[in-house]
Amino acid sequence: MIKNNIIKALKEITGIEDLSLETPTNLDYGDYSTNLALKDKKIDPNKITEKINSNTSLPITAKVVGKFINFYVKNDVLIDNLIQIDGEFGKTNKASSKKIMFEFAHPNTHKAFHIGHLRNITTGECLSRLHEAIGAMVIRANYQGDVGLHIAKAVYGIQLSGFEDPKDVKKRAEYLGKVYAIGATKFEESNEAKEVVGNINKKIYDKSDAEINKLYETTRKWSLDYFDSIYKRVYTKFDRLYFESETADRGKEIALEAVNKGILVESDGAIIFEGSKYGLHDRVFISGKGVPTYEAKDLGLAELQFKEYQPEKIIHTVGPEQTEYFKVVFKALEYIQPDTKGREVHVPYGWVKLKKGKMSSRTGNVILGEDVLDQAKQEILEKYKIDEKIAEQVAVGAVKYSFLKHGLTQEIAFDLQESISLEGNSGPYIQYAIARCNSILAKLSVVNYQLSKNLKLNNEETAILRSLVKFPEIVENSALNYSPNLLCNYLYDLASKFNTFYAKNRILGLDFRIMLTEKVGMVLKSGFKLLGIESPLKM
RNA sequence: GUCCCAAUAGUUCAACGGAUAGAACGAAGGAAUCCUAAUCCUUUGAUCUAGGUUCAAUUCCUAGUUGGGACACCA
16 A cells, blocks of 8 residues: 555654654645654654655655645556556455454344344444455354343233234234334333233243243244345345354353352342442342343353354444443453453444434334335335336445444434435445446447556546545555444545546546546445445446 | 533534545535436535643543433343
8 A cells, every 4th residue: 555655665764663644635735644744843844855756666756835744646656556456456454364253233033123223234244344355354243132021021012912923024023013012111111010021031031831932932033034134135144143042041150150250249139240340330140030131141142252253353333322331241251251351342333313202112113224225215216217126226225325424433313314315425326426437338349448658637537546546545444443434435535526527528538537437436336345235237 | 420422514424633624415506419417516604612732623631511321130
């Protein structure tokens, strides 16, 4: 990467080890710049610039503006880079051979797969792909809650309202959402219901009631089948599906062993970890009834995950409300299984909130993930004359992009009409640019470039070239900072530059412009692939 | 009460301690003999408050205001 070349050259000249480059937002200030001379008054920016410019092997020229040194990538370097762009462009080996587990999605069976889950899975899939692009070995894991109080509430809801089988994957999921709301509402209303649900919960854990077992197994499968259909729809394939039902027993064992070691202690009949001793808060691992909580299950999960895959890190993509929860559990885990220290990471992503009202599975006031996709698709079909398959790709792209373009920790105020935009800074805008590239190239029978030696580039062409060079480092930054929005911003900017170029220049007839078009299409497509979004050939 | 996170145009969001704080939507106007008008071009408009650190603060620190979240047997 050019950036590294510059840093290396600067280090040799100045002897400063710890220096970084900036990328000015205003292209007039160069492709990169440094503030070295501002930080250290003894440094003379003019001397550095002279040395840089006298070294013709460097890919850049330098210029002093004020105290900044700005670097401009040379034209021939930009063009060499353009020629080299192929489908693999953007991939690096920054994280090569590192094994990282990304754990995401985690819907709970018997509950709705809502829009928040959709953001989660979109984010997790994108982070996975970004890390694969920088050379990591990625394991996609999904930890699904198939036991616990919420299941008991749903089962209770069924007992109250009577069992039905709508005989359709989606309708079954809707039915479960409905009975969950019924059970959960009753649970909050009366102590008697709390007692009943508690007993159902215990029965599910110890499998002591044949009738409940059957009901549980049947409805659990309904949920999982439904989730599978969504995973497929958003192009995610998990390497491993973990279930709370498989971590619960072992988790409880681990917690009990930890009591013997003095890591966990008994308090009021429950087994807890005293996080408050570490500036955190106390949490219950085994309830007074002897049932392992989420905390204990996470102990079982961690052991299983490290044993099965030996990942260097496990990235848990989970909402921000669990930030402090994870701190406590990771701390406990650190004492129980010391080699996990520093390897368990919680990457929180902001909530998707409704612009009006509050989302809650309990009250049934949720926006289902699938409904969002369906509505976006419907709107696209009504608005444009395209076939169903492309409408699906555009709809999924619009929804995914609307999540990914936001900073990861930012909450999103969701409004279907506003959020799922088809114009402006949106997925379809970029898809449209890609389709446009394809459409231009399709006019050519043979692609055979004859680039003249003395190309005179106009502003639009130069802007695109300068942008294309940056793709690999954008991918790297997005991956390492867990920031898909950086890649979104970049792709939008590139697509926008291309559209401006397209509007002002005729492409067909000039080999250089045809090549530029082809390569822009490639980069946009590669970038979208990393976001987990398809690029239709035509729109 | 303690702790965590956020606060930027009318709205939804960007911005690596740097240079003139970027977009999109909205509003107003314009672009078709020519490669896709889901496009392009104009115009419009913002850093919660008070201190501090710095050559330089939307960014870091302190306090406050507002909103969200977590704080024992839910996940």
